[in-house]
Structures are given as structure tokens and as C-alpha cells.
Amino acid sequence: MQEFTVTIKNQKKAVKASKGSDLLSVLVKAGIILNAACGGDGICGKCKVIIRSGEFRAEESKLIKEADRKKGIVLACQAIIEGDLEVEIPKESSQAHEKISHESEEFTKGIILKREGEFPISPLVRKIYIELPSPTLDDNVSDVERIEREIRSRLDHLMLSARLSSVKHLSEMIRESDFKVTVVLGYKAGEVEMLTVEPGDTTKANYGFAFDIGTTTVVGQLIDLNTREILGTRIAFNKQSVYGSDVITRIVHGSDPKGLGELNGAVIDNIDDIIVDLTAFCNVSLGDVYAVSYAGNMTMMHLLLKIDPANIRKAPYIPTTTVFPVINSAEMGIELNPHSISSFLPGVATYVGGDIVGGVLACGIYDSDDMSLLADIGTNGEIVLGNKEWMIGSAASAGPAFEGSGLAFGMKAVNGAIDKVTISDGLEVSVGTIGDSKPRGICGSGYIDILCQMLKRSLITKDGKFNRSIKSKRVRKNDVNYEFVVVFKKESGIGKDIVITEDDIENLKRSKGAIYSAIMALLNKVEKSVADIKKIYIAGGFGNYLNIENAIFIGLLPDTDRSVYEFVGNSSLAGARMALVSHKAYEKANEIYKNITYVDLSSEPNYMDEYIASLFFPHTDIGRFPSVQL
């Protein structure tokens, strides 16, 4: 097979490529993560690259403007390599420049929910230091029994077993350390397993990771398991994005073993990156990390564990499994302490996964007398309604707009993201950014503010179109689209204007409509009204800030007493963290998922009407939003 060299000029990289392979695949294999929402089908137009020189062929695409084509811009997924190439990756195509986001101190701490403290610290992996009496002829029990005798009284579990690998060299080790050892215990289904035994007192060094594996973003936190202190947080775009931006495209790609391997490898890479980065940053040895707890939607969990996801997308939409055993981390190919274990929050059904079960755990809906609602505004806006007697849950296909994906200047809620916006009567804009950095893009809470403010200033109409009559240097028409300049180039941190386009607004409108109509459909299902909800928890990757008032104004959330609302941040991550630091919380999650009934919105009689009616700001039926004055 003929081999060529592809040189990526602006990343100082060169990779080998076989003749006839497509450029996107070659770049992905070289670790260059491009946006490719459609998974390489040439539809989304996100994977633009500039070919500076060399031989290739590519079909013409309507997604590339004539002027751009002349500059050498092509869709990487459509470019077939026929010789050595010199290419350049435009910033907007690449995710690589923000492989992992380092957060400000404030963000690192994250939102800690009061409820988290209600479970005792009793982590998934626990260390106990013991000083054993030396064996004698009269006290001649085996080494393992000697240890078990000592720790059994300190445990609330009766079932105790020893992993074979933990005992193989025990005999010499405990004698070398003068019978002073640290026993490392893992909580597994119904029993406690002795994972390993270490010489001396190592109890101080016991760390774990909590992960929220989202369709769009992967968030990891390093936790001190002795104190439940969060040592740091990292966010990265899910590297699976190059195989498609939504779960359906991913499932299609993962329906054969090769594709499944690629998707699995991508997210394991994400996790590895975050683990390596955070442990280095916090001066924690990888060998001192003993436990990992994961939350994520059903598809993400299947891909994470390399479980065939094919039937999730085929009617009647059956996942292979909704619960996952506690396993050795090594089984996933993740390098930590070799004895470390990983647990996974269980899910309810295909579209109500462990992420939402984690949220229910973190918000405490499951043990409240009052009816509460949790809306987790991620790629699949998941919603649970209920109290300690009953819970129902569903998912709206909200899309990743509020996660900062699929929008012209969307970004995650990390340093430099615009998260607060006000627009004055004179159309002057003032913005707040996470970490008070120079603005680099706009995150979900920023977009909510912008939409609200644009509506208030009549910059856009109720159906999300630009008001063509307004004259302002901030409102302009680009090649194809109206847009509003939020931050001009000279104030921005990326050397260009930061704008919101009419397409962005359409996108956001569909997203907010999906969430709102799903909430209403669940209420209809149990014949309740908005006023009956005593507590509404809003979760999502908005960082530490979401303006509830503005979210109601645009019709994302129901118009009810503001005191009902509580913004809880990433509640999926909070749930994973709770399951990590307290096995009681993990066990609670394993009760919760059984008590949530899944509601399939598509088979609810009035759901489509609700959705269509919600494609206005705030809503077709303005009577539902009495506090909104337009």
C-alpha cells in the first residue's frame, strides 16, 4: 500500500497515511480532535481544514463557500488522500487546544450540595490501619483470618472476602512490616473485599475520582477519600464527538466491534488525560488512587464499558443492561493503583441513565414528602418528577446547545466563558466571564442571559428572528445569517468578534422547547400542575451560575414562584461523588433506580402539541408565563 505524509503545519505534527484514506480518520488517529457532529458523513460541515499543498480529491460540498474552497478549505471527512499533504487546522474546527480545561479555584470547588454531607464518609475503597498480635502456637489462625478478625468489628458488612491477588505475598509482607499493615477494602455488591494489604500505615493516601461522562463533555474530580475534599476538577470535550455529536450517531458508529473499540478508546483517553493531569496538578501519586465512580447516560455507560449499544436505538429501544457491576479499574484499561475498583451509577431505562439517578440522589427527591422536579439540562435534557412515594422520569432530545456545542461561539462553562450578560436600552453589552478572564466564547448560562436580554430589547421576535428594523453596529448580516455581536474583537480573548447568530437562536429555541414541553408532559401524566411542584432543581453544565429569572423569561423553565427553584450545577457529578465517598449513597442509588418509572414522551398523546407550542419565546400560550412582560 502506498504511504504518504500528512504534515499539520500549525500543530507541528506529521503523520503517515495510506493512499485512499480520508483525512478526518487520519487526523483523528494522530490525536487531532476535530469537530465532526455528523460522524464523518459530510453533513455537518464542522471538520473544515485548509489544505496548503498536495494531492487529494474531494467531492464538492454545499457547506463550503466558493471563496473558502479557493483558499483550500475542505471538509476533512470528504478529502481522500492521494499524495503528501500540508494541512492547517482552523481554530474553530479543532477541539485539541482545549483538551482539558483548567479551572479557577472557585470552579474547582464546584457546587457542593448540602445533602452530600448527610451520608457518612465511608468510601467505595476504605483503608484501615491495624497492628496485629504476632501469631503464637496458641493463636495460630491464618494470616488472612488474623487480619479479618481485626477488621471485622470495624465494618458494618458481614460478608468479607479476600481477593486472591491480595494474599499471594501477604505472608512475607506482614512479617517484614512487623504485623503493622494497612488493609485496603472495597465495597462490592453485598460484600466487602480485601483488595490489597500494604505495609505500615498508608491510610493518609486514599484518593478517588468521580466522573460525569456526558455525551458532549467529560468532567472528572479528584477527591480525598478521607475528607471528601474536592482537590480539583477538569472538563474536556468528549473525544467521541469526532464520531458524531449525539448519542444516535455514536450508537450507529458503535454497532460494529471496530467502531465500538474506537468510541471506547476515545472516552478512555478522556478519562486518562484527566486523571494524569489532575493527579500531577495535585501532587497525588497514581498509585494512591484506589476508586473511581462514574455517572453517565445509558449510551455513554455502554460505550465506556464496551458493551454493544446497537439495540438502544432500534425500537423498542432496549439497552443491554441498566446496572453495572463493580469491577477492577484495570478491566477498563485505566491505570491507577492496580487494585483499584470502579463503580457505576445504575440507570432506569435507555433515556434515563445513571446521570439522572445520580441527580435524584444528590437532590434528595427520593426521600421528600413534597413533589419535586429535577431537570438536568444536558444533551438529553433528562427530567424526573416525584416524591418519596413515586417517581417518573423521561428525556427530551434537547441537543447540546446549552452545553456550548453546535453554536457559533459556544463553549463549556470553563475559564473565559461568558456566563452573565446584560444589554442596556442603548444596546450596550456588559458581560461577566468565568474566572474573570478575557472572553473566549459563550456558555449555556450566557446564552440564556443573551436571549432574555435580546427579547427585552426587542432585538429578536417571539419566534427567534432578528428584528430587521433595528439599526446597531452590533446587529449585522454575515454571508448567510443575521448575527449580534456580544463582544467585539478588541475586547475578546480570541482575536475576533464573539457573536450569536440567528441559527444559534433557532437551535437554542428548540432546546428550551424540548425541556419545557417534557416538564409539562410529565406533569400532565400525573395530572398535576406547575403550582404543585414544591421544589425545582435545575442541573446542567452551567458552571456555578444560572440566572433562573432569565431562564423563565425565555420559556426554558415554568413560570412559578422563584423560591421553588434551586440551581444545583452538575448533579450527575455530585451523585458520582457521593457514591464514591459513601457506599451508603451508592447503595441508595441502587434503590432509587428501581423506583423511577420511565415515561416515553413520544407515546404521550399531547407531547408533540406541547413541543410545537413551546417553539416561541417564552411560549405560544403567553398565559402560562404571567410574570413575563414583553
Added chain:
Amino acid sequence: MQEFTVTIKNQKKAVKASKGSDLLSVLVKAGIILNAACGGDGICGKCKVIIRSGEFRAEESKLIKEADRKKGIVLACQAIIEGDLEVEIPKESSQAHEKISHESEEFTKGIILKREGEFPISPLVRKIYIELPSPTLDDNVSDVERIEREIRSRLDHLMLSARLSSVKHLSEMIRESDFKVTVVLGYKAGEVEMLTVEPGDTTKANYGFAFDIGTTTVVGQLIDLNTREILGTRIAFNKQSVYGSDVITRIVHGSDPKGLGELNGAVIDNIDDIIVDLTAFCNVSLGDVYAVSYAGNMTMMHLLLKIDPANIRKAPYIPTTTVFPVINSAEMGIELNPHSISSFLPGVATYVGGDIVGGVLACGIYDSDDMSLLADIGTNGEIVLGNKEWMIGSAASAGPAFEGSGLAFGMKAVNGAIDKVTISDGLEVSVGTIGDSKPRGICGSGYIDILCQMLKRSLITKDGKFNRSIKSKRVRKNDVNYEFVVVFKKESGIGKDIVITEDDIENLKRSKGAIYSAIMALLNKVEKSVADIKKIYIAGGFGNYLNIENAIFIGLLPDTDRSVYEFVGNSSLAGARMALVSHKAYEKANEIYKNITYVDLSSEPNYMDEYIASLFFPHTDIGRFPSVQL
């Protein structure tokens, strides 16, 4: 390093050897298993080989007669290679010619104890065929839950989990097989694990192995787990014998990682040989073997699982562990169905292992109102005394004589072994052999008969010396030793006379003394007498036959009512078999071991006196053997 070739003429093999290496190690590595009771220390004189030509050096050994040295006979462990060699392995040095013993149909069935049938068939690995309802929008539980729902009602365990590997490709498989599948379930500590799921109905093919891992012999049986039928039995000398014949020598050898690896590799080889041979013989596919159950003494279990045994032999004699988790067979490097699991009978203490717990299980001592005794006459004659209220156990260092090891013509109780002997007044000898084959050697029960008959005919004295006054062509003195010809060359199957020597008799006397005095010491411990024992179970590798009357006559067993005695054969193997075919029996074994109290004979005040007094036939105190008329 200089390399030479060692050619083994009578086995048509040639192996490479580095200059300066010892010949025993080179032969062992080439798979030639020599007797080497002392583990290569030049003490036992068992590893004789004939060097036909070539350069070597060897210290002179008193264990080689001058005449033999002239013929080129050396101890392989003492011969250092200095050039190409041509060697020959004498039959008596080699264990290789009977790597695995094929048994007669009678022996294959073995001794099945009545009690075995009392536990229901509910094997360690169980298969259930199910036809699942196809999923619909209304019945949209996950694939795993669909399966669990179907099988949960058929199980008596509530805890059910799915092994991750069993679900990865489940989704496609169950649809391809039209939702008709066989679920393979493994019983583990307190829970049932879904090991794998197979398309269609495979319930008919479910096989397992039961193994007794003895210090001297390894016995394996292939069992149909649906019917508990024994399909075949194989016996082999434990290949660890080349590293020493007793547990102490093995522990010394296994106290460093290299030695432990060698010992582990040797027994795994034994197991593999038996598995491959028996499955081929019975036309059973390796892939249809899902479960293995092991019994063995504590040292054998440590070596089998590669657990550091060093402290077993150092005061105060502490094993690393006496219980072992159920593990995947693959962890041991044994090739069966990749999802197969292995379980191990738990032991009590260093010298009362899972073999004797298996025996207690098989004989039912643990639930009898009456006081019973089990004596397992193996290398470490293990003894348990008790009833359903209490049990005490101990071990006598009996040595491997009754297992046919360490005697001039000793052999295992397999085809060709002399197992019945009578000697007439005229000193004519008639023998019975296992499988009615031509005699090849003498097994334990044969030796017991010979000793008894020689005593009756005054061929030997009460202290085991030859009666020098008797003139017979069968009694003669070889170079160093008196001996009695049991079978002359023309009747034998090995082309030479089969004899018992004065050294053999001394050896057997010590063995029988160790067993008898241990029984008495346990009785003394609880202040009971022989007459209080309502049932005496005699176990050991005697094949299907042991003449209790003769065993009493030589003073091996106490002189009490013959109806009290029951010969139960290999009860360790029976226990392993029971734990294999019924998880209830396995669970029972896990109760039994906790209820046996270990008695250390060496610290019992009158044990040594008992032992010394028992070094006569039948005993110094003839009053204890009223029925024996000499």
C-alpha cells in the same frame, strides 16, 4: 555460555543444557519426571540415571554401589554437565512412564458414598435454558433484566449479578438466537453470577472436574454436572515430587518466587494433563467444562494458587490463608471454557486442610449424634474425631508409604497394582491385582496384606525384622537388605522380581505407628476410648479395596468391633465432587471447617510415648489388640 546436548537414549529425546548445570534440573525441564524425594540434595538416592557417554563430574555418593558406579550410574542431581551426554533413565527412577494412569471401568466409578446423594444436584455452575418474551415498548426492560426476571424465580439465591464480560455482546446474540438462550450461572460467595449466556439450548453440555491434589498423587474426575455421573478418573504422581517428596521440602523450595513458580507449574501441568486426557477419552469438549472443584492439604492449596507457603513450616506454623475465594479458572492458567470457575474446599489449619474437610463432608461426621472418627491415610495421615456438637482434628506425619511412594516396589492403586495378598503355610503367595492385570508393583492395601501375612507366617518379627531362621527361596538378602519376593519375574509385568525389603517394612511400621498413635492421642484429648467410637471411616488412596481385618492385625487401626469400620476410599475427592455437584455441599463445607478444632500433636503430653509404643506389630502393649493372635 557453552551449550551441550543431553540425549536420553531410552526415551528418544534430546535437550540442550548449559555447561555447569546439574543433570536433574535439565531433565526436569525437558519434562522427564524423576523420583527425587529429597528435592535434589543428593540424600535420597532416588534419581539414579545411567550415563552412557560424555563428560560430567559428580561427587562420590554412598548411595551408589561401587558396581553400579562402574556401570555409569550416578545421581542426576549430583552430576554436573561438562559436555554432550548420552544418558538412560532406569525404569525405577522414572515416573514418566505412568504420567497418567488409565483405570479399569470398576475403578473409574470409584467409591460413591451414600451421603453424596443426600445433597440435591445443584452444581457449582448451573445452566438454565429460557425462552424470553420479545421486548416491546410496553415491556422494555434491559436485556440483562429480561434474563434475570426469567431466572430469578428458579433460584434459591436472591443476590444475582452479571459478569461484565457476559453482557458485552449479549444484545446481538440473544436477538440472533430469537430470544432462546442458555444462561450459565456460577455460585460464588453469597451470590449467583451470570457467567455467560449461550445461544439456544446448551444445557445438555455441562461438565466439571473434581480434583484431589495430594502431596504424592493428583487424582481428577470428569463429572457430568446434570447427572453427577462420574465419566472417568485419572491418577498421576504429583509432578512436584521432583522438588521433594514431602510438604516440608516443597515449602522450602517454594519459599522464593522462582521455586514457587516451578511448584505451581508442576501441579498445573498435572491438572492440565488429566483434563486433556479425560476430556479426549470421554469425547467431551474442553469448552463444555465450566467448573472445577479442588480439595487438598493446606500446602498443596497454597502451591496450587501460587500463595507464598514459607511460613507454614516456620513456628508457629501459620498458613497465609485457610479459605480461598471462588475464582475464574483462567486465573490459574487452566484452559477450559473461558467463563469457567474454580472453587476450593476450605481448611482448618496448617495440617488439617480442605482434603480432610472434604472427608468430613463426605462421611457426614458433622451431623451425626454418635461420635465418629475419620482417618485419611495419605502422606499426612489426617484424623478427625467428633459428632455434630464438636470436632477435633490433627495430622500425623505418616509419610507416603501407604500411597506406594518411597518403597522398593510401591505404586499407586491403579491397574497392575497388587492390592490383595495371601501367604500360605508353605509360604506360597497368591496375589490379586487391580484390573486383574499382570502385577507391576504393590499399592497400600497390598502392603497391609503382606505385612499381616508375613507376621502370621512368622516371616518377620514383632519389630519388623526378617526372621533369619526361615529358609525359603522367597526370603533372601540383597546387597544391603533382607527382602521377600512377592512375585517372581516370570509372573510379573515388569520383567523382574517384585519384592518387599526390610527397609520397606521399617517405613511402613513408622507410617502405621504414626496413624495409630494420632488416633489414640485424639481420644486421650477428649478422654474417650476406642469403644466409644461408633463409626470409623478409613480413607486413603487404596483403590476400591482395603482389608480392615489385616489393617487391625498390623496395628494400623484400633482393635474394635469390625462393624464399626467403613472403608470410604478417597474421601477428599468425594468431598470435592460433592462441592462440585451441589453448592449446598460447598456451603456446608464452609460451615464444617469452622467447627473443627485443630489439635497440635507435638504439644500433647503423651503423644511421643504413644508413638514409640506403636512401633511394633501390632503394638508394644498387646493388650490393646485382644483379637490379634500372634
